[in-house]
Amino acid sequence: MAQLPRRTDRAAVVHVVENRGNEWCEWLAFRDLLRTDSTARSTYLAAKRTAEASASSWGEYIAQKYQVIRQLLAR
Template sequence: MLGLKHNANFLVEYDPAWELEFAHEKRRLSNVVEPVARGIEHYGSTAVKGMKAKPILDILIGVIPLEDWEKCHDPLLRLGYDYAANAGVPGHHIFGRGRDKSERTHLVHVVEYMGLSWCSNLAFRDALRRDSFLREAYTAEKQRAIARGPTSRAEYNELKRAFIDTVKASL
């Protein structure tokens, strides 16, 4: 399953099809951002085998300098993404795609390649892949956040931020 309505938050069991969907989407993205992208990575919980996740594929595109994100704008729009101009994540230019405007299946974050966001997000992903206790703790944190913010993605993200920041600081 891939896709989540804007006013809903829930976790689903890990789906091996997410890896295949990322591989497919990476090819699509590479074809249009290749000249500017230094890297394209699957991150977030859907990138961690066996982990429950919101069914939205999170993708990092790394560019350098960060101002080159603008060169991704029109090509991503042509692929069916829309630009979330006011997403509120410093250093991230976020594009979403879904079956329609009310549902998200993919989120692309364009960040500075090898910058803080690139490195810390991939380090967090890799730590989750290596450590089953960390995966369990993070899953519990996400479930608590969903219980407190079942309809607000922004609230959900804010509720789990301290946990993520603590883990990232230890890496």
């Protein structure tokens, strides 16, 4: 299994998207969902932990989390 970067090894994670584009709106919707819905927060945290434990690469880790993000936003 590939070693994923540890949170303590970085100061920030930066996502660059087009200002007011589709991704911008989706990320804000997801942020707002996590702020207001404790079930969504718990689901996402569980997905992150599962992906961290099972992913063999950074790309796989992101892909696993993305599936859950899409499901949460579709509710």
